[in-house]
Amino acid sequence: MGTKFLTSTQGSSMQSMLRVVLFGNTGADKNNVIKSMLIGENLTGEKNGLCTLYKSERAGRRISVVEAPGWHGHSQQTPENIKEEITRSVLLCPPGPHALLLVIPVKTLSEEPSVGEMNAAEMHMELLSERVWKHTIVRFACDEGVEEPTIRKHVQSAEKILEKCGGRSHVLQTSACGSQTQTSELFQKIDSLVEESRGDVFIPQAYYELIQKKTQEASGATELRQRRGSLQHNPPNVNKHKGDSEEKKSAETARHSDDGSKITMDFTQFVLILMGAFGALLGSVAGAENGVRGSFIGVVFGIFVGVLVALFIMYVYTHFYSKQTTQSAS
Incomplete structure (x- = not known):
């Protein structure tokens, strides 16, 4: 003392x-x-x-x-x-x-x-x-x-x-x-x-x-100052919810993009198969007048032409229609 x-x-x-x-x-x-x-x-x-x-x-x-x-x-x-x-x-x-x-x-x-x-x-x-x-x-x-x-x-x-x-x-x-x-x-x-x-x-x-009593008050004041100092050095992230929302939105966009890519791939395969089958059918009918040989050649030629037509359709869709749709959505 x-x-x-x-x-x-x-x-x-x-x-x-x-x-x-x-x-x-x-x-x-x-x-x-x-x-x-x-x-x-x-x-x-x-x-x-x-x-x-x-x-x-x-x-x-x-x-x-x-x-x-x-x-x-x-x-x-x-x-x-x-x-x-x-x-x-x-x-x-x-x-x-x-x-x-x-x-x-x-x-x-x-x-x-x-x-x-x-x-x-x-x-x-x-x-x-x-x-x-x-x-x-x-x-x-x-x-x-x-x-x-x-x-x-x-x-x-x-x-x-x-x-x-x-x-x-x-x-x-x-x-x-x-x-x-x-x-x-x-x-x-x-x-x-x-x-x-x-x-x-x-x-x-x-x-x-x-x-x-004074010691407890001083201790409480010290704890309060420490909390305030902690808040000053580590302020709460006021944009947290906004960031979480944007992150969620980005994840959803990426998911939709992945889903769109998958749908596009499935659609491409479907068009190729459909056009190939349609071309084969037309070729076989056209070559049937020349017998079996003519029918076979017609099928091959029809598939080839059908695939070319399908590729052309997909090219037009990808480079023109798909871009316009994306820009409209943005």
């Missing part, structure tokens, strides 16, 4: 600006978490509604921490003003927080959190949308003197939430809240989270929907 990266002496990438929002139920000791991030800093924050904004600068890093209002234990009947403030908390560090810390307190004398408490934490986080888990780290804030078995019980109770946020978690021991090691570990996990999400920050749902 345009955030500048710095490189620490350990070689891990760190961001010059760090924006974090803290969530947790009422009574969760979120102040210990804030102290662990803003060591030695004045914790007097700026009140904004029910949220509190803390700002600091450490080792060249500008840090903004927003404390969101808590909810009551395992109650899922949250007042509307609390829901609104939880949603508004992510708007106090624009363009959006790099990480969301869900604080789960680990008390010395208490057993692990109830299923109802974990369900309430899950429900309140998802007021920000399902996308919230991509940017969430679960922070177990332990009282001083809490033993390892108690911590493990709390981690097991939060198993469903940890699964949703990819297992990202961090344990804060109260006795070590001012430790440089504690702070470095937290910052390293936040930096790793930012690297995983390729620098993306959590965008509030209203902005996210607006971005999606």
Whole structure:
């Protein structure tokens, strides 16, 4: 999102600006978490509604921490003003927080959190949308003197939430809240989270929907421009039907021409045969006066004369009558 990266002496990438929002139920000791991030800093924050904004600068890093209002234990009947403030908390560090810390307190004398408490934490986080888990780290804030078995019980109770946020978690021991090691570990996990999400920050749902709408509109406009460009480079053939009609007409003309040629050929053969037969008949009748020999000669001569007459008739038809008929048709 345009955030500048710095490189620490350990070689891990760190961001010059760090924006974090803290969530947790009422009574969760979120102040210990804030102290662990803003060591030695004045914790007097700026009140904004029910949220509190803390700002600091450490080792060249500008840090903004927003404390969101808590909810009551395992109650899922949250007042509307609390829901609104939880949603508004992510708007106090624009363009959006790099990480969301869900604080789960680990008390010395208490057993692990109830299923109802974990369900309430899950429900309140998802007021920000399902996308919230991509940017969430679960922070177990332990009282001083809490033993390892108690911590493990709390981690097991939060198993469903940890699964949703990819297992990202961090344990804060109260006795070590001012430790440089504690702070470095937290910052390293936040930096790793930012690297995983390729620098993306959590965008509030209203902005996210607006971005999606603008993206869809831009995509639709791009598709429309591509279609227009395609039409400009490949315009529709407005003469297509005309060309098809002319092509059809040419095919029909060629077919009629072929049919005409066939008819002409058949007619020629018919005329030759007819005239030959007619000439043979006349020749045989004329030569019959001279006997059989005369009749035979008459037939041959008659066929010859008949063929000549037929050829003459076809010549006249082809060179005169047929041309006149074609010109009249044109």
